[in-house]
Amino acid sequence: MRTILVVGGGYAGFYTAWGLEKRLRRGEARVIVVDPRPYMTYQPFLPEVVAGSVEARHAAVSLRRHLRTTELVNGSVTKIDHEHRTVVVRPAVGGEFPIPYDVLVVTAGAVTRKLAIPGVAEHAIGMKHVEEAVAIRDRLLTAFDQAAVLPVSERRRLLSFTFVGGGFSGVEGFGELMSLAHSLVRKYPALSAGELEFHLVEARDRILPEVTGEPGRWVVRHLRERGGTVHLNAQLRSAVDGHVVLSTGEEWDSELIVWTAGNGANPMVHNHTDLPIDARGQVTVRADLRIGTAEAPVPDAWAAGDDAAVPDLAINQPGVATVPNAQHAVRQGRLLAKNIVAVLRGREPQPYVHHSLGTVATLGLGRGIFQWHRIVIKGFPAWVMHRGYHVLAVPTWERKVRVAAVWATALFFGRDIVSLASVQNPRRAFETGGDTTAVSPGERV
Incomplete structure (x- = not known):
């Protein structure tokens, strides 16, 4: 079998692997995802995690729970040598090791x-x-x-x-x-x-x-x-x-x-690969999500998400790339899975074209703003639209139900207002034997 290696399990990486699982025939190829975290973070929920409106675990989509046939490697890719079809992985424990592959997918994500x-x-x-x-x-x-x-x-x-x-x-x-x-x-x-x-x-x-x-x-x-x-x-x-x-x-x-x-491009991508990189440190990508230029694609190499300079075909401006947001990363990941399978089976990949669905933001409980072209909605209706869109957009029904249940519970009982800052030092109570004078003020609950 051919090996498809996905660097990064964020939006684009998760949806690529998820889509490949659904489309690949048995024995056609194996999929490996390398990521230091065992979950995909649904970042639009982070502001509501901050506010206590969404449980922290519900903003994290478990890779092992939902990628059932994909091989998951817990570690960080430190180098990509596409000429020799190899990546170097640094695990949390132990020394670095190489992983060979046949097809590469770069979805490493951006960094702060x-x-x-x-x-x-x-x-x-x-x-x-x-x-x-x-x-x-x-x-x-x-x-x-x-x-x-x-x-x-x-x-x-x-x-x-x-x-x-x-x-x-x-x-x-x-x-x-x-x-x-x-x-x-x-x-x-x-x-x-x-x-x-x-x-x-x-x-x-x-x-x-x-x-x-x-x-x-x-x-x-x-x-x-x-x-x-x-x-x-x-x-x-x-x-x-x-x-x-x-x-x-x-x-x-x-x-x-x-x-x-x-955010900035992942340093590993622009410093430790032999792939073509643009002036902003992003991977040069064709409209069909293959790495390279229209005249010179890189064989068996694909990219999507925040680290990929994907041409924006939805606007008629040459040289403009899609903005690095979740709306594009999710849809690029879905198309990427389709295109990889198409090429494996001798068909042509399709170009990525996505017209914006608008922008929506929460500004606090019961407050928000939505804009699509000249249509602007403010206040409570926009906040309802924000919640409705994201509970539908978060992957898997399991996560949708959990988030909706927390929101429904909060209508009757409000938010949980207990600080668990002490979990950052879980052995403190054990070490001090209950002596609160030995606990620094920032660790008290």
């Missing part, structure tokens, strides 16, 4: 793009993975517990929260966390909503670049009316010891700094 800003590496947290979303939520809940027993003069830092980056991840996370905080403050008689400080920092003059001007300005006004501070045309200069300094001269102490200022 960090800038060399003092203090960011030490104090900021991203919002790309489930564990990061859980940590953000726990930090806010723990900060409330700590602030409630302090004098008013000592609370400001603990009740100040900062998001850097005004794209979808930043705006949705900012809106959801602010929604959680304002609902939570009613549970703390010692605290008041006026003590909360939420800052959203964006280097450009607008947020949500995927929506047009006026809807984007409405979102800014909406967030400000709810008590958030939106800093436009402002760059983060320093975050040393949690002290935020902006290019505008504004500064404040922040208990939490969430970094969502964009």
